[in-house]
Amino acid sequence: MRAGTVEARVAKRARMVLLAADGMSNRAIGETVDLHYNQVAVWRSRYAELGLAGLDDEERPGRPCVYDHDDVLLLVKTVTEPPPDGSTRWTMEALAAAMNANGVAISASQVWRICRALDLKPWQVESWMTSHDPDFWEKAGDVCGLYLNPPENVVVWSVDEKSGMQAIGDLVAQTPAGLDLHCIVDNLKTHSTELVEQFLEQHPHVHLHFTPTHASWLNQVELFFSILERRLLRRGEFGSVDELADRVIAFIKDYNRRAAPFRWTYDGRPLKVA
Secondary structure, three states: OOOOOOOHHHHHHHHHHHHHHOOOOHHHHHHHHOOOHHHHHHHHHHHHHHHHHHHOOOOOOOOOOOOOHHHHHHHHHHHOOOOOOOOOOOOHHHHHHHHHHOOOOOOHHHHHHHHHHOOOOOOOOOOOOOOOOOOHHHHHHHHHHHHHOOOOOEEEEEOOOOOOOHHHHHHHHHOOOOOEEEEEEOOOHHHOOHHHHHHHHHOOOEEEEEOOOOOHHHOOHHHHHHHHHHHHHOOOOOOOHHHHHHHHHHHHHHHHHHOOOOOOOOOOOOOOOO
């Protein structure tokens, strides 16, 4: 901390941490370093959450971007991998070391700024299923292509949660004559059985588009299921299956009166976590 290259404001923040470690209160620390005790609390909180990286200044508006798109993606990829040396969580210093080992010269404080901008919290862990489908990009491009640029004279449906071909059969009956029917479905084996193949042979105007394995989130009907879960099912109480069905149908009818198309705003940069 005595090194001449350490800026005075960072040295002051480090001193606050050391005084706090000695048991001093925020008010007493503030009087010692000539800073309001609320600011002392802020810097102590940032140190507790981010380590030494939390004592650095935040990025100021207008500062040019130093790290490009690929560097940021590499950081996101690193954050979602297990930390090295048997550790149970990443630190900003460990992430910076891993990035430097991959040829990206970056400091722990800059790692913190990027993570903060993306709302990434490496010290928090949440498990999810990652798709290892070797045809992931091909399938994802096929599904997204239907959303963005569907063929002419077709009807596109997102389908899920009905066994066999009952749902597809219902949609065929609802599709106007002369139009092809394109259905986005998940990769469940029920969509690849011999019965399904026979159905498709009998209805050549029906086309199935499969989401990659463990990537059903590409099917936009999942977005509606999430809305249904949050607004109705999660805290709902239903006395019978019939009551549940009636409530779901009523919700759908009410929702459709105000519904608008789902819009994806992905622009090529890593998305913030949900």
